[in-house]
Amino acid sequence: xxxTIVIGLEVHVQLTTESKMFSSSGxxxxxxxxxxxxxxxxxxxxxxPVMNRxxxxxxxxxxxxxxxxxxxxxxxxxxxxxxxxxxxNYQISQYDLPFSRGGRLENPARRDGGGGSGDVRLIRVHxxxxxGKLIHASGGDSEVDxxxxxxxxxxxxxxxxxxxxxxxxxxxxxxRLTLRYLGVSDCEMQEGSLRCDANINLHIPKDGKKYxxxxxxxxxxxxxxxxxxxxxxxxxRQYRKWLDxxxxxxxxxxxxxxxxxxxxxxxxxxTKETAADYRYFPEPDLVPVVVDEAWIARIxxxxxxxxxxxxxxxxxxxxxxxxxxxVLVEQGQDVADYxxxxxxxxxxxxxxxxxxxxxxxxxxxxxxxxxATFPVGPAALADLINRIKRGELNxxxxxxxxxxxxxxxxxxxxxxxxxxxxxxxxxxxxxxAVEAAIAANPKAIEDLKGGKKKPDAVRGFLRGQVMKATGGxxxxxxxxxxxxxxxxxxxxx
Amino acid sequence: xxxxxxxxxxxxxxxxxxxxxxEEVARAYLDRARKFDRLNxxxxxxxxxxxxxxxxVDRKRAANEPLGPLAGVPVAIKDLLCVNGExxxxxxxxxxxxxxxxxxxAIAKLKAADAILFGKTNMDEFAMGSSTExxxxxxxxxxxxxxxxPGGSSGGSAAAVAADLAPLSLGSDTGGSIRQPASLCxxxxxxxxxxxxxxxxxxxxxxxxxxxxxxxxxxxDAALLLQVVSGRDANDSTSVDLPVPNYLETLxxxxxxxxxIGVVREFLGEGLDPEVEASIRAAINVFKEQxxxxxxxxxxxxxxxxxxxxxxxxxxxxxxxARYDGTIYGHRAADFSPVSPEEAEIxxxxxxxxxxxAEGFGAExxxxxxxxxxxxxxxxxxxxxxxxxxxxxLIRDDxxxxxQKVDVVLGPTSPTxxxxxxxxxxxPLAMYLSDIFTITANLAGIPxxxxxxxxxxxxxxxxxxxxxxxxxxxxxxxxxxxxxxxxDWGDRRPELL
Numbered sequence: 007x008x009x010t011i012v013i014g015l016e017v018h019v020q021l022t023t024e025s026k027m028f029s030s031s032g033x034x035x036x037x038x039x040x041x042x043x044x045x046x047x048x049x050x051x052x053x054x055p056v057m058n059r060x061x062x063x064x065x066x067x068x069x070x071x072x073x074x075x076x077x078x079x080x081x082x083x084x085x086x087x088x089x090x091x092x093x094x095n096y097q098i099s100q101y102d103l104p105f106s107r108g109g110r111l112e113n114p115a116r117r118d119g120g121g122g123s124g125d126v127r128l129i130r131v132h133x134x135x136x137x138g139k140l141i142h143a144s145g146g147d148s149e150v151d152x153x154x155x156x157x158x159x160x161x162x163x164x165x166x167x168x169x170x171x172x173x174x175x176x177x178x179x180x181x182r183l184t185l186r187y188l189g190v191s192d193c194e195m196q197e198g199s200l201r202c203d204a205n206i207n208l209h210i211p212k213d214g215k216k217y218x219x220x221x222x223x224x225x226x227x228x229x230x231x232x233x234x235x236x237x238x239x240x241x242x243r244q245y246r247k248w249l250d251x252x253x254x255x256x257x258x259x260x261x262x263x264x265x266x267x268x269x270x271x272x273x274x275x276x277t278k279e280t281a282a283d284y285r286y287f288p289e290p291d292l293v294p295v296v297v298d299e300a301w302i303a304r305i306x307x308x309x310x311x312x313x314x315x316x317x318x319x320x321x322x323x324x325x326x327x328x329x330x331x332x333v334l335v336e337q338g339q340d341v342a343d344y345x346x347x348x349x350x351x352x353x354x355x356x357x358x359x360x361x362x363x364x365x366x367x368x369x370x371x372x373x374x375x376x377x378a379t380f381p382v383g384p385a386a387l388a389d390l391i392n393r394i395k396r397g398e399l400n401x402x403x404x405x406x407x408x409x410x411x412x413x414x415x416x417x418x419x420x421x422x423x424x425x426x427x428x429x430x431x432x433x434x435x436x437x438x439a440v441e442a443a444i445a446a447n448p449k450a451i452e453d454l455k456g457g458k459k460k461p462d463a464v465r466g467f468l469r470g471q472v473m474k475a476t477g478g479x480x481x482x483x484x485x486x487x488x489x490x491x492x493x494x495x496x497x498x499x
Numbered sequence: 500x501x502x503x504x505x506x507x508x509x510x511x512x513x514x515x516x517x518x519x520x521x522e523e524v525a526r527a528y529l530d531r532a533r534k535f536d537r538l539n540x541x542x543x544x545x546x547x548x549x550x551x552x553x554x555x556v557d558r559k560r561a562a563n564e565p566l567g568p569l570a571g572v573p574v575a576i577k578d579l580l581c582v583n584g585e586x587x588x589x590x591x592x593x594x595x596x597x598x599x600x601x602x603x604x605a606i607a608k609l610k611a612a613d614a615i616l617f618g619k620t621n622m623d624e625f626a627m628g629s630s631t632e633x634x635x636x637x638x639x640x641x642x643x644x645x646x647x648x649p650g651g652s653s654g655g656s657a658a659a660v661a662a663d664l665a666p667l668s669l670g671s672d673t674g675g676s677i678r679q680p681a682s683l684c685x686x687x688x689x690x691x692x693x694x695x696x697x698x699x700x701x702x703x704x705x706x707x708x709x710x711x712x713x714x715x716x717x718x719x720d721a722a723l724l725l726q727v728v729s730g731r732d733a734n735d736s737t738s739v740d741l742p743v744p745n746y747l748e749t750l751x752x753x754x755x756x757x758x759x760i761g762v763v764r765e766f767l768g769e770g771l772d773p774e775v776e777a778s779i780r781a782a783i784n785v786f787k788e789q790x791x792x793x794x795x796x797x798x799x800x801x802x803x804x805x806x807x808x809x810x811x812x813x814x815x816x817x818x819x820x821a822r823y824d825g826t827i828y829g830h831r832a833a834d835f836s837p838v839s840p841e842e843a844e845i846x847x848x849x850x851x852x853x854x855x856x857a858e859g860f861g862a863e864x865x866x867x868x869x870x871x872x873x874x875x876x877x878x879x880x881x882x883x884x885x886x887x888x889x890x891x892x893l894i895r896d897d898x899x900x901x902x903q904k905v906d907v908v909l910g911p912t913s914p915t916x917x918x919x920x921x922x923x924x925x926x927p928l929a930m931y932l933s934d935i936f937t938i939t940a941n942l943a944g945i946p947x948x949x950x951x952x953x954x955x956x957x958x959x960x961x962x963x964x965x966x967x968x969x970x971x972x973x974x975x976x977x978x979x980x981x982x983x984x985x986x987d988w989g990d991r992r993p994e995l996l
Contacts, residue, residue, distance in 0.1 A: 045599070045600060045601050048827065049822050049827070050599060050600070050601070050828070051581070051587070051589075051594065051597070051599070051702040051703075051822070052579075052580075052581045052587075052599065052603060052699070052700040052701055052702045052703070053601075053699070053700075054698060054699050054734060054735050054736065054737075055736070056733065056734060056735075056736050057736065084818050086817075086818050086821060086875070088821065088824065088849070088852060090824075090826045090848060093822060093826075093827055094821065094822045095821035095822050095824060096818050096821055148848070150826065150827070283876055283877045285817075285818070285872065285875035285876060285877075285880070286875075286880075287814060287815075287818070287875055287880070287884060290705075290706035290707035290737070290815055291703075291706050291735075291736065291737065292736050292737075293736050293737060
């Protein structure tokens with residue numbers, strides 16, 4: 007099973023606009039069928055499209071963020087094919103002069119694997135109108151819902167740069183993250199505002215030669231998980247098929263297969279004998295769009311910090327590891343914003359990173375909360391961290407205080423007052439506790455003297471006894487210092 | 500006094516002086532439409548609606564409310580302009596019963612001008628044809644000779660004005676569909692510059708060529724109607740944001756310097772009916788007498804106009820008409836069961852589309868859809884469609900060069916007067932050549948006008964065509980008016996009994 011998986015993605019993303027790509031009809035999701043329509047989006051005779059400038063600007067913003075080359079002159083084309091969800095039986099799209107070409111998407115290593123094998127190059131990004139939807143009604147009838155027809159749709163096509171199903175999923179996640187940072191799309195796969203088809207084949211080395219299997223396009227991918235699962239299934243299927251029939255890319259047509267989520271397999275869809283002939287030609291009802299430098303400059307200014315830039319800033323400005331920076335960024339803008347604010351407010355960046363990752367996010371996950379509505383805001387967390395830093399609390403006390411803050415929604419100050427959480431730093435008190443612990447555990451001292459047990463384990467045990475005796479409130483650093491001094495005395499005697 | 504023998508300007512005078520009311524005018528036209536029903540000019544007319552519109556104008560006038568520039572004037576509408584709630588069928592079985600839920604921009608402008616929307620006129624199906632014979636409603640008859648065609652595709656709108664069934668009408672011109680029937684019916688017909696009039700609500704034949712324009716008895720009336728429907732429209736991206744001049748204000752103004760007219764060499768050659776040629780030559784002399792400077796100009800690439808047009812227009816139509824598949828609206832075949840074992844393999848949905856289109860479209864529409872589909876197909880697009888686009892640019896270059904020397908170019912509108920019903924039905928090529936002199940203006944996007952310039956010995960109208968640079972409608976109208984003032988061909992009307 008020594009082969010290379012080659013994957014390219016074709017992603018369709020609905021842009022978030024009030025009105026459709028070429029008409030004033032609304033774009034709300036989840037409304038009764040055919041209520042988000044108007045004469046233009048129904049394709050009624052005599053109607054004409056008018057370009058939604060806002061949608062075009064969102065598309066430009068996306069392409070700029072993806073480091074694509076923006077065309078100064080772009081036009082619209084008609085893609086002709088018959089299908090009942092396409093009211094005009096042609097789709098207004100872009101053919102030979104898309105508004106952008108090239109571009110790249112970062113694909114950093116992720117916690118759950120995937121990514122980390124370099125940027126994914128993009129072939130192009132173009133803008134088009136979405137189609138409607140067929141609803142298969144009872145009795146075998148099909149019903150047409152055109153609420154979706156005409157919604158601005160961005161098509162993003164990657165080069166076949168992805169080398170594993172996990173990589174493909176990571177790439178999609180990074181794309182979604184980026185588009186959400188840009189605020190151009192909801193990217194909800196369940197609602198269809200992000201859709202993905204995947205092309206995959208294998209390069210199999212054998213006897214010094216490389217065999218490429220026929221390319222398969224997988225459709226009907228309804229979640230990020232299904233993208234990964236379907237690709238894994240398909241890689242395995244292609245390998246077994248190649249072992250069986252040995253067919254290579256030159257000997258078979260590209261095949262379209264649909265992913266069956268329940269059965270966990272891909273199934274053949276229609277096989278194209280020849281490539282579909284869409285009879286593209288320039289859309290005569292629209293005028294070309296000229297994008298000048300000033301426009302591009304204005305768009306560039308509207309692009310804020312992107313996930314990649316934020317990761318690098320967390321590393322350079324806050325001194326976080328690449329791993330930590332990624333964990334804080336890959337979970338969405340709200341998480342990174344939360345950390346960013348907490349970090350700025352404390353100046354203790356690594357401490358803030360640890361608290362957010364280990365404490366805040368754990369509770370968010372356990373209790374299925376949203377970070378944006380987490381009861382302890384970043385400023386409150388920063389306040390808690392600062393108290394620990396100043397020596398008012400030790401880490402364990404801090405955790406307890408945080409837990410109470412989360413439950414009660416109260417400030418650290420209030421929780422500390424009410425619960426008597428003050429760290430004991432008084433040397434005399436600690437000294438007494440240390441002496442009591444040593445007196446109560448002669449065997450430990452013997453072990454230490456006799457070298458029977460590891461000295462660190464013994465010291466740890468004694469430190470625990472001291473903390474216990476002080477109700478967990480003692481300053482751990484001071485406990486260490488006093489204990490060490492006392493033990494040195496004993497061992498030297 | 501019979502108001503129907505008036506002109507639009509004449510009617511406006513009568514209405515303005517309260518010599519007659521809009522309702523009285525409307526009734527007179529309704530009576531006349533009934534009387535000459537045999538001409539088959541109207542495919543839909545709603546007398547109650549017409550009278551209601553007229554009464555509203557009378558009420559406004561009585562109440563001294565502001566009135567639009569066409570207050571009380573009936574305007575007949577080609578059956579491809581959408582009128583909210585009124586049947587709009589493009590002369591096709593496919594759209595029988597279709598009532599758009601919105602007004603075309605030109606219609607909205609007519610309503611705002613207080614015009615009386617007076618019935619929908621017959622046309623070649625989806626504006627494809629030059630004789631109005633390709634209509635599901637049967638042909639319209641030429642009011643000058645009822646054994647002959649009125650031209651097309653806007654034959655109903657041309658005949659409506661010619662037969663005094665309406666003083667004004669709107670048509671559309673994709674390859675000559677206003678100018679050619681105007682010529683054959685002895686009325687004035689104007690195709691504006693592409694982008695001058697909004698196409699919103701005009702059911703498309705070929706989007707890059709279609710343009711709405713007026714029919715009238717004289718140049719001034721045509722100017723009046725053009726004025727009302729022109730202008731930039733946010734609903735049509737191809738409408739151009741240029742101010743609309745006041746055409747009537749400048750119409751009678753003499754030219755500061757002699758008008759320079761280019762006689763198109765290629766338009767006075769082979770295939771031209773001798774009587775048509777004689778009338779054109781006589782018209783040239785009229786212009787000379789009026790002080791115009793005449794010179795010959797060449798449009799050497801115009802000979803490629805017809806072939807280029809019959810690639811571009813069908814290509815666009817094959818896409819524009821794809822929406823008529825029986826799914827959302829339009830004709831749906833009742834029976835689409837497979838007629839052969841091969842068809843049984845086809846999904847029922849596709850069979851439904853196929854059967855609906857087979858039943859809903861006529862032969863000429865199908866011919867053009869097939870031509871266009873072929874011309875855009877992979878492997879052929881470069882040879883046909885893209886080549887035609889190149890030719891189109893060359894034709895535009897020809898005009899640009901000509902217009903560096905002259906203000907307008909002149910030629911016949913149609914190579915022959917009105918031909919007999921059925922004469923060219925079986926010969927599509929002969930039919931296509933009816934538009935040989937008009938097609939180039941559409942390919943170049945420039946405005947053109949046809950004005951009456953003679954009658955044949957057998958009494959058939961002949962039309963003179965003038966073409967001007969893009970957005971030079973003002974010059975075009977003034978030039979046409981210069982001729983009209985010095986001739987009386989426009990005053991002739993057919994004797995209808």
